[in-house]
Amino acid sequence: MxxxxxxxxxxxxxxxxxxxxxxxxxxxxxxxxxxxxxxxxxxxxxxxxxxxxxxxxxxxxxxxxxxxxxxxxxxxxxxxxxxxxxxxxxxxxxxxxxxxxxxxxxxxxxxxxxxxxxxxxxxxxxxxxRFYEGRAIQGHIAGNMTESNIIGYIGSYPIPEVIRGINAAYIHAKKVNPDVEFKIVWAYTWFDPAKEADAAAVLIEQGADVILQHTDSTAPLAAAEAAGNVIGFGQAADMAEYADGPRVSSILDIxxxxxxxxxxxxxxxxxxxxxxxxGIGAGMVGIGEITDRVPADVKEEALAMKAAIADGSYHPFTGPLKKQDGSDWLAEGETADDGTLAGMNFYVEGLEGDIPQ
CATH class of the missing domain: 3.40.50.2300 (Response regulator)
Structure with a gap:
């Protein structure tokens, strides 16, 4: 017992x-x-x-x-x-x-x-x-590589995060290619491969030979691969399965x-x-491998921009910059404050179309 x-x-x-x-x-x-x-x-x-x-x-x-x-x-x-x-x-x-x-x-x-x-x-x-830091680098690459001068952008929802990304990419594409034009399609979804593929197809039909995306699936890259002469970028993850095809780099969320x-x-x-x-400096945003499809000088410039953003010597939103309506936004050498970026609800000068409400 x-x-x-x-x-x-x-x-x-x-x-x-x-x-x-x-x-x-x-x-x-x-x-x-x-x-x-x-x-x-x-x-x-x-x-x-x-x-x-x-x-x-x-x-x-x-x-x-x-x-x-x-x-x-x-x-x-x-x-x-x-x-x-x-x-x-x-x-x-x-x-x-x-x-x-x-x-x-x-x-x-x-x-x-x-x-x-x-x-x-x-x-x-x-x-x-600060995903917009990576978008700036993508814009630099895209502006240098487009042959049609038309870059397509798949937006998820018209919120400040996405608008910042469009503006950052456009500013830096325009810097290296004054003839560049952005066409934007809003998918109104974060993840829907069918809608994302349709959006990419529409942009390609409109002449885009570079596709940028703020949606989550690999469908836009698959559409770019099917088109045969279109490049794109990994979104959030490396999407390395397309590295031998249309994917020339990526934004990494860490x-x-x-x-x-x-x-x-x-x-x-x-x-x-x-x-x-x-952002990049703190290691929360990364840039995936830039493939050899990107010209060596463009790759070197992109990596130099990454380093400058990381050490704080360059800000992707540095003036002179105007808003879409032509009004002044940032003076020469002035950088955007976080409050404006966090609530960004406007396009920069040169972008066409209205932001959906």
Whole structure:
């Protein structure tokens, strides 16, 4: 009887110890707007999630839900995560902003991190990358390489992040090729391969021999490859499967270090509300390999621009620059402030068409 009691006590103790270890794990959740296999935006966020697991091992547990529409579905998914005991939730699309704020109010002990938004709360931080730095480099390459002088741009939604990218690419294409023209098609989606392919096809039919994109799938590169004489760039991820074809470089979103840092902050109790907006210099934006299809001098110039942006000696929005309506924006040598960039709702001079409302 005594032996049985000892066994039972030991088992109970072991069970309690196991429970304690389980409870000590920090649980981290991710809400994704696309599938993890999109090859772009969501794929890179999920790589960051896996880097948390690799760096922190059995101290963490991560969960995710993919292909969550922006709106009520997102709020439902976040709420369920919070109810399931998730300690830190990364919500990885602009349209998740209000759902994140709404759910955070109901769960003040849960920490939230919202990608690309601007609303914060005592338990909500925001983070984004200066993608426009990479767009400037793409614009330089595109302006040098276009033969038709028509560059096509697939926009997702007309939000400041996307408008910044269009402006940055155009400014730098125009600098090296005064005859360049941008044609813009709005897909009104972050990830929809069929719509993205259709948008690319329309632009190619209009004479574009370079396709830039602010959407998440590889469909535009596939369309460029099918056309045979069109180049493009990887978006968010390297999209290296097209490196021997139309892809001449890429913008890389590098989330892992930030995700690890913020998870550690929750674990050690130092997490606080911050707004992070980093770029090439901080390592949150990368430039994928520039292939040999790009002329050597253009590649050298692009890499020099990358280095100058990284060390702060060059800003992609440096005057003189005017707005589309011809009004002055930046004087000679003046650089854009973050407030204007964060809320950018205008095209620069030379771009045609209106920004959809």
């Amino acid at each position: 005594k032996f049985t009691t000892l066994l039972t006590s030991a088992a109970m103790a072991l069970g309690l110890a196991t429970s304690a270890v389980a409870e000590d794990k920090t649980k981290v959740g991710f809400v994704y707007v696309g599938p993890i296999g999109d090859g772009g935006w969501t794929y890179e966020h999920d790589r960051g999630r896996l880097e948390i697991e690799e760096a922190l091992g059995d101290k963490v547990e991560t969960v995710y839900v993919e292909s969550v529409p922006e709106g009520p579905d997102a709020e439902r998914v976040m709420t369920q995560m919070a109810l399931d005991g998730v300690d830190l939730i990364f919500t990885t699309s602009f349209g998740y902003m209000d759902p994140t704020i709404n759910v955070a109010k109901k769960f003040p002990n849960v920490k939230f991190e919202h990608a690309t938004g601007y609303k914060t709360a005592p338990n909500v931080s925001t983070y984004s990358a 989330w892992g270090p930030y995700y690890i840092q913020r998870t550690k902050a929750v674990m050690d109790g130092t997490w606080e509300t911050v707004s992070t907006w980093d």
